[in-house]
Amino acid sequence: MFVFLVCVSVVVLSAVFVKQSHSFANEIKKVQTETLNISKEELELSKLMDNIGKELKKENLQFTLQHGELNNKPVEFTVKFPVEQKVDKALKDKIQSIASSVIKKNKFNPEQIKINVINVLSETQDFKSQIDDLGGQIGLKLIENNYKAFAIEPNALSEKEAKIHIKLPVENLDESTKLKIQKIATEVIQEHNFDLSKFTINVQGYLEGQTY
Numbered sequence: 676m677f678v679f680l681v682c683v684s685v686v687v688l689s690a691v692f693v694k695q696s697h698s699f700a701n702e703i704k705k706v707q708t709e710t711l712n713i714s715k716e717e718l719e720l721s722k723l724m725d726n727i728g729k730e731l732k733k734e735n736l737q738f739t740l741q742h743g744e745l746n747n748k749p750v751e752f753t754v755k756f757p758v759e760q761k762v763d764k765a766l767k768d769k770i771q772s773i774a775s776s777v778i779k780k781n782k783f784n785p786e787q788i789k790i791n792v793i794n795v796l797s798e799t800q801d802f803k804s805q806i807d808d809l810g811g812q813i814g815l816k817l818i819e820n821n822y823k824a825f826a827i828e829p830n831a832l833s834e835k836e837a838k839i840h841i842k843l844p845v846e847n848l849d850e851s852t853k854l855k856i857q858k859i860a861t862e863v864i865q866e867h868n869f870d871l872s873k874f875t876i877n878v879q880g881y882l883e884g885q886t887y
Contacts, residue, residue, distance in 0.1 A: 720750060723742075723781050724752065726781060727752065727774050730773050731754070731770065734773070736756070737756070737757060738754055740753070740754055741755070751788075751791065752774060752788060752789070753792075756793070756794050756795065758795055758796055760794065762794050771792065775790070795808045796812070796867055802833075803831040807829055809837075809863070809867060809869070810827045810829030812863050813839065813841070814827050816859050816860075816862075817841075817856065824843065825842060826841070826842045826881075827842075828840040835870070836873045837873065838874070838877065839864075839874060839875070839877065840879070841877070842880065844881060845880030845881065848878070856878050860876045860878075
């Protein structure tokens, strides 16, 4: 489950953020408390992603970078740009060229790594990915409206319907605040041309120390 979590100023990112500003934090995940066993291959891929991010950062572009891997299949890196950034062939070629150069320098086989360059909420994404990104966009708008502690859980219920859970500390949540947050979420959904009738927006409180 994707969770967009903000608690005061502490966040855990699921992607490498490559701009000094945090204005495009659409891939924030819930803090995982368990210890993860990371293989050597996963560690090397993480380092590779970090190196690609450092090179792309030099282009002064605003984006996030993710990677995924399936057993015995090529690795897939995805560079995501905000909706206002035009992603044309020239930009895609430039990003892919930079990434390929880094891949070769790090002695990986370029044929085993696929590079995707897309907009957030791109029509080429599946519905679940679009809803995950939409949750991030709602989170950004809440930050802009000075909400400091909240969690967002966007869930795709089907290929057309979704539920957005937004949670705030109980001491910060009253009926007026709940209505304001629902209004913000509604506006973001409509701005991105989704059918509002297919969405359920649930705003609720949580106690300190409660599992989200």
